[in-house]
Amino acid sequence: MQGDGEYNRSSKVQAAGLSPAISLLVNAARAFELPSDAEPIVIADYGSSQGGNSLEPIALAIQVFRQRLGQKRPVAVFHTDLPDNDFSALFRTLAEDPRSYLQNHPNIFPAAVGRSFYEQILPVNSVTLGWSSWAVQWLSQAPRSIPDQVQVAYSRDSATKAAFAAQAASDWRTFLTHRGAELRPGGRLIILTMALDDSGSFGYAPVLDAMYGSLLNMVETGFLAQDEVARMTIPTVGRSRSDFLAPFQASSDGRFAELSVEHLEIFRGEDRIWNQYQKDGDAEKFGAQWAAFSRASAFPTLAADLRGGRTDPRTEEFVSGLEAGTAQKLAMAPAEMVIPLAEMVLRKE
């Protein structure tokens, strides 16, 4: 849904929580009990987008496998995302980016799967290591529109909140069910995703306020109709510790879909854009960078709810106007963003 490589260039925020999750992935690669036969190593990257944030973790995991298995054992890497993802940008990144795991290693075979991870999309018992970064917060669908915000966490409508909570619980179980099938016994899945912190906060309040305020301004100027903004929804959720654990705690052995939780931590990601602002005091840059993040990650979803849908002639003006409005509001009062994240390691028994 994003323009050519746009997501790769505006993913500074998503890089925030990567380092600790990468350590978990590397440890999982070290701990994996090697199959005795010549079975290929399979790494799955669930919700890859254009691949920019996948290069480093996957390169490091491959390095561990190479140390353990030598150069000859084939390693297959499946990057999965929705059909409309820009897979051409992904393959160009893999071919050209100096950080690409193809640069220094022979016998690595990347492929893409353009199907939703709310289905089984890889063969049963085939995945050695799974990785999913900044992806499983996206619901399979918005169960309804949100009357008073674009993000359910800041809605005050209790029926809406309940509908999103039910969808989030159901999608989490569906996601686990299919990953449980796809992982091979002893395989591990590392997840980094949006979360609710221990006080129940979703975070991102300043940027979401600025975004929703800009949408309301667009209604005031007559650029958007009231019913268009009412439809606009970002179908993401933050899950709490107990939301993540619920499917596992429902069984006596702590397992769900043959998976058990080896590790779960809720932590606060670093706001790198804020840190930069602390150094340079450049409020406009602060606003522009958070607005660019919002544009790449959420605006295409919002634009699809324009009256004319994906081919609405206002799309371009809408996206650039919303980016400018969001940036301006943030620049007027820069504030550190709370970025609650969860990291998990799941193991198939």
Place this chain on the structure above:
Amino acid sequence: MQGDGEYNRSSKVQAAGLSPAISLLVNAARAFELPSDAEPIVIADYGSSQGGNSLEPIALAIQVFRQRLGQKRPVAVFHTDLPDNDFSALFRTLAEDPRSYLQNHPNIFPAAVGRSFYEQILPVNSVTLGWSSWAVQWLSQAPRSIPDQVQVAYSRDSATKAAFAAQAASDWRTFLTHRGAELRPGGRLIILTMALDDSGSFGYAPVLDAMYGSLLNMVETGFLAQDEVARMTIPTVGRSRSDFLAPFQASSDGRFAELSVEHLEIFRGEDRIWNQYQKDGDAEKFGAQWAAFSRASAFPTLAADLRGGRTDPRTEEFVSGLEAGTAQKLAMAPAEMVIPLAEMVLRKE
């Protein structure tokens, strides 16, 4: 390189030689000696484009495997093409087209590989059945531009002809080398591609005349510069029977890259557009359909040689003008197109 789904809609010509090649694929699926273990079945579709012409052959091959192995054995399908291929159109076709092999079968796992088939792009000994339709006539590169045509077969420049012949021979060996590595022992590769017929003809003379004539007209009107047309090249070749066999005949056991030739036939594809014209006498439709084929298969390549490259502001006008000019010339003198094709079955020993 093509617009959204354009190639899928304009592939009537490529459907010409499909039926006999599909029979070869189905026979290969029947003949394959089943591995005793639970190894997955892997089908590779080399040069898939947007997948429209791959649905039927792969669905039929899967049907054979299902009859032999039941519903549970996973079947992986890799569709490969260059990074710029429209993989989103491919995945939408797989999800939505009623002819898709995903419609009636569980445990089928499609993936895409956005890398050139002039490299090894799948693990060694992994491919059960390979399929490559209307793809290997595309060279890895044009060795030079063609001074007096866009297709080397109709050039009179002997140095150019020699350079293309050398590139074609080298690319064919490279293609075979990598497919030989990727096929598993006993696996087969079925190829359908452009060829030279027994009189040495490449065919397609009327459409290539109309296309080149339209380009020269664009120089006369000043729309194109002389040097732009001189650069424009369609880097495809027809190979003769002896071209196809050369790598195999160079060795005493008739093998090359562990592959041997089980079947090779040069035949003439049916010109379905001409047949339609014979029925309805609609010369404009005849011209329009051949021009649409040319647009989908070759014009993006030609447009890339405009002075401004892929972002040249004349691109759209160039493509629609060339299509209109080609259609008009063909409509003035409809003639049956000679479509020389080769079908091959290669087996890994």
